[in-house]
Amino acid sequence: MSSASPGVILLAATPIGDVDDAPPRLRRALAEADVVAAEDTRRLRALAGRLGVEVAGRVVSYQEHNEARRAPELVAAAQEGSQVLVVSDAGMPSVSDPGYRLVLAAAEAGVQVRVLPGPSAVLTALALSGLATDRFCFEGFPSRRPGERTRTLQALADERRTMVFFEAPHRLPQTLEAMAEAFGPDRRAAVCRELTKTYEEVRRGPLSELATWAAEGVRGEITVVVAGAEPPAVSVADHVGDVLALAENGVRLKDAAATVAEQSGLRKRELYEAALAARATIGDSAQ
Numbered sequence: 001m002s003s004a005s006p007g008v009i010l011l012a013a014t015p016i017g018d019v020d021d022a023p024p025r026l027r028r029a030l031a032e033a034d035v036v037a038a039e040d041t042r043r044l045r046a047l048a049g050r051l052g053v054e055v056a057g058r059v060v061s062y063q064e065h066n067e068a069r070r071a072p073e074l075v076a077a078a079q080e081g082s083q084v085l086v087v088s089d090a091g092m093p094s095v096s097d098p099g100y101r102l103v104l105a106a107a108e109a110g111v112q113v114r115v116l117p118g119p120s121a122v123l124t125a126l127a128l129s130g131l132a133t134d135r136f137c138f139e140g141f142p143s144r145r146p147g148e149r150t151r152t153l154q155a156l157a158d159e160r161r162t163m164v165f166f167e168a169p170h171r172l173p174q175t176l177e178a179m180a181e182a183f184g185p186d187r188r189a190a191v192c193r194e195l196t197k198t199y200e201e202v203r204r205g206p207l208s209e210l211a212t213w214a215a216e217g218v219r220g221e222i223t224v225v226v227a228g229a230e231p232p233a234v235s236v237a238d239h240v241g242d243v244l245a246l247a248e249n250g251v252r253l254k255d256a257a258a259t260v261a262e263q264s265g266l267r268k269r270e271l272y273e274a275a276l277a278a279r280a281t282i283g284d285s286a287q
Contacts, residue, residue, distance in 0.1 A: 007078030009106050010085050011099055013092040013118030016221075017196030019050045021119045027053050029116055033085035035077050037062035037070065039098060043089050062086060063098055071102040078111045090221075091121050096140045096166055121195055121223050122164050128202050129162070129190035129225035136162040142175050149175065153182035158229050165224040169193075172218050176211035179226060183207060188227040194220035236274045239264050243275040253279075 012029055015021040030036065030053045037060050038044035048055050062070050078084050086093045086102065092115075093099035106113045122138050139156070142165060143149040156163060167175050172191070179189070185208035193201045199220065203210060207226070239260050246256035257272035264271075 006112065007081045008083055008112045008114055009074065009078050009102065010083065010114050010116055011093045011103070012085055012087050012116035013120065014047060014087050014090055015196070016090040016119045016121045016124070017194065017200070019047070021196060022047075022051055023116070023118050025116050026118060027051050029083075029085050030055055032083065033057045034082035035060060035074065035084045037074055037084060037086045037102075039063045039088040039093075044087060057083075057085070062102075067098045067101050071105045074102055075105050075109050075111055078106065079109065091119060092117075095120070095122065095138070119196065121166070121192075121221070124195050125190070125192040125223035125225050126162065126164055128192055128195075130204055131162045131188060131190065131225055131227045133162065135160070135228070136164060138164045141166045141168075142171075142178070144171065146174070146178070149178055150182065153178055157182050160228040160231065162228050163226045165226070167222045167224055169218045169220060169222055172222055172224075173211060173214040175224070176207055176214050179224075180207035180211050183226065183229070187229075190225045191218070192223045192225065193218060195223065234264055234266060236266055236270050239266060239271060240274045240278050243271055244278060247275070247279075 010029055010033070012026050014026065030048055030051070033055075034057045036044065036055055036057050039062060041059050041061055044059065045055065060070065060073075062074070074084050074086070086099060088097035088099070091097065094103060103113050126133055126136055137159065143152060165175075176189075176191075180187070186206045188205070189207050189210055190202055190204045191210055191214065193199075193203075197220070203213060242260045243253070243256045246259060247253045251259070253275055254272055257275055258268050260266070261268035261271050
C-alpha cells in the first residue's frame, strides 16, 4: 500500500472450528494486508494454508505478553499508510483476546479501525443454549484462583441477564460447582463444547447436574451459558406501606396507588383497595 494512502487497522474474526466459516473478506484481507498481527503466527500460517491464501505481508506476533509493546508499533505502521490486519487464534480479536489496547491506542492516535465480522463462540453458544437471548453479558474466563472466582460469581448471583463464560476443560468441574454454589444448584445452564467442530456437543440442565457430568472429564474448547437470576416476587402487601406513606405526605390515595403501581409493576386497583383496607384497620385499632 502506498504511504500516501490512509492506513487502517482491521480486526478480523477467524473460524472457531470449521474453516469453511471463514468469510471471503478474510481471505482477501490476508492476501492484501501489509502487516498481519497474529496471536499465534504458526496457527495463522496453517489457517492461511487451509484457506489457500498466500500471506504476502509482514507477519508479527501480537499476543497477551507483548500486546503493550506491540500496539504502538502497529499504530505507527497504520499512520505510515499500512493496512494492518489483526487476527486471534479463533473468533474476534479484543473479545477475551488481545486487541483492546490496540483499538484504544488507535483511537487516541486518530487511526481508523474497522472490523471484519465473522464467527463468535459467544453468540454461537448463546443461540444454542436454549436460554434467553434478549439480554446477555459476556464475563470471559472466571479466575483461576478459587477465592477470587467465588467472590466474582457471588457478585453475579443477582444478574438478570443471561451470562456467557469461557473456561478451560480441566477447570470446568470446579467452575460449575462454584456456579452451583453461588447461583443455586437448580439454575439452568448449558455447556457448549467444540463449537462448529466435528465433535460439537451441547449439554443443558441445572448447574448441579452439569457439575456432576463434568466431573468425569471434558475435553475441547468450552463455552458456558448460565441463565440470569429470576426477578424477586413482588406482592401487594410489600408495597401497601409505600402507598400509605405517600398519602400521609398529602398525595391522594388513588394517585399514590398509581405511582407505586408504576414503580412496582403491580395493579393500581389492587394497591388502592389494599391501602384502603390497611387504612381502615389502622383506624379501627386507634379507636
